Amino acid sequence: MRLRNIPGAREEMLVNPFIVQDPARLRGIWNSEFQNDRPIRIEIGMGKGQFLLTLAQKYPDVNFIGIEKYSSVLLRALTRQEELKLPNLRLLRYDAETIDEVFGEGEVDRIYLNFSDPWPKDRHAKRRLTSDRFLARYARILAPGGHVEFKTDNVDLFDFSLAEAEACGWTLSHVTRDLHASEDAADNVTTEYEDRFSAKGNPICRMVATPPM
Numbered sequence: 001m002r003l004r005n006i007p008g009a010r011e012e013m014l015v016n017p018f019i020v021q022d023p024a025r026l027r028g029i030w031n032s033e034f035q036n037d038r039p040i041r042i043e044i045g046m047g048k049g050q051f052l053l054t055l056a057q058k059y060p061d062v063n064f065i066g067i068e069k070y071s072s073v074l075l076r077a078l079t080r081q082e083e084l085k086l087p088n089l090r091l092l093r094y095d096a097e098t099i100d101e102v103f104g105e106g107e108v109d110r111i112y113l114n115f116s117d118p119w120p121k122d123r124h125a126k127r128r129l130t131s132d133r134f135l136a137r138y139a140r141i142l143a144p145g146g147h148v149e150f151k152t153d154n155v156d157l158f159d160f161s162l163a164e165a166e167a168c169g170w171t172l173s174h175v176t177r178d179l180h181a182s183e184d185a186a187d188n189v190t191t192e193y194e195d196r197f198s199a200k201g202n203p204i205c206r207m208v209a210t211p212p213m
Contacts, residue, residue, distance in 0.1 A: 018081050019074075020065075020090050028104030033090060034063045039109035039143075042067060044096045044129060045116050049077025051191040052112070056089040058189070062109075063088050069095045096129065103141040111138055113150045115193040118157040130161035135168050139211035147210040151179065153197045158205040169212040179204040 020026065020033065031037050039062050043052045046066035056064045066089065068074040074093050081089060094102065116129040126133055130150060138148055152158050158177070165172055176182040180198055184206065194204060 016078060016082075018078060018089070018091055020092055023092050023094060023102045027102055028107060030065070030103065030107060031063070034088065036063070038063050038088070040065065040103075040107060041110040041112065042103070042108055043112040043114065044099065045069075045113065046077060046091075047073055047114075048192050049074075049080055050195075051114055051189055052089065053077065053080055053084065053086070054189050056086045057084070060088055063090075065090050065092060067092045067094050067096060067099075069093065096134070099134075100137040100140045105140055106143045106146075108141045109143050109146050111142065111146075111148045113148060114191045115152055115197075116150075116157070118152070118154045120156070125160070128157065128160065130157070130164055132164050132168050135164060135170065135209075135211070139168075142211055144213070145210075147208050149206070149208050151191075151194065151204055151206045153194075153202045153204055155205065158207070161209075162207060165207070165209045170209045171212070172207055172209055174206060174208040176207075177203060177205050179206040182206075 026033055030040055041062055042065045044067050046052050046068045049066060052064050052066045066077060068077065068091070071093055074091060078091060081091065113129050119125065119127045125131055128134070150161055155177070162172065162175070174184055176184065179185060179188060180203070198204060
């Protein structure tokens with residue numbers, strides 16, 4: 001279970017230079033934060049940061065932004081970033097419910113969704129990060145040719161996500177119900193949850209979804 005109650009975590013978010021304050025002020029001009037014109041890729045629900053920190057080290061010519069709404073979880077990623085001081089990584093304590101108020105139209109090259117909350121009750125379906133209303137927000141901020149990469153070990157959530165994307169006219173590719181046994185395994189960067197789940201023998205589902213033009 002995610003830790004959400006570390007004393008002082010919220011206060012640390014307000015003063016740390018790696019945490020962007022008032023991110024809406026950068027809507028449409030995020031490259032000014034990095035002082036370059038490189039592609040911008042975001043992870044929504046970054047957790048403790050293993051996935052995005054690895055990507056930021058692996059691809060120094062790409063700008064990465066990690067988004068996490070729980071201060072106590074984001075603090076774990078922040079601690080690691082303070083050690084590495086990666087110039088191409090910024091962190092946000094933010095709820096993705098209004099993600100299109102933070103990023104401008106066509107500003108994001110890629111969106112990563114890893115092991116998102118499944119919200120298993122039907123009445124909570126709209127809260128799932130792959131629901132039609134979230135897909136509409138992603139479509140607004142993705143650049144032409146941009147896409148969403150989604151991973152989960154929850155088969156019901158994966159089936160829901162496939163159906164929602166297809167119903168919204170998105171193009172699906174790299175769809176697998178066992179990522180670690182697929183041809184995409186070699187380039188796969190794992191998360192903390194993924195390592196834990198796969199160690200138990202749980203297959204990892206993955207899809208890439210591209211919005212309609």
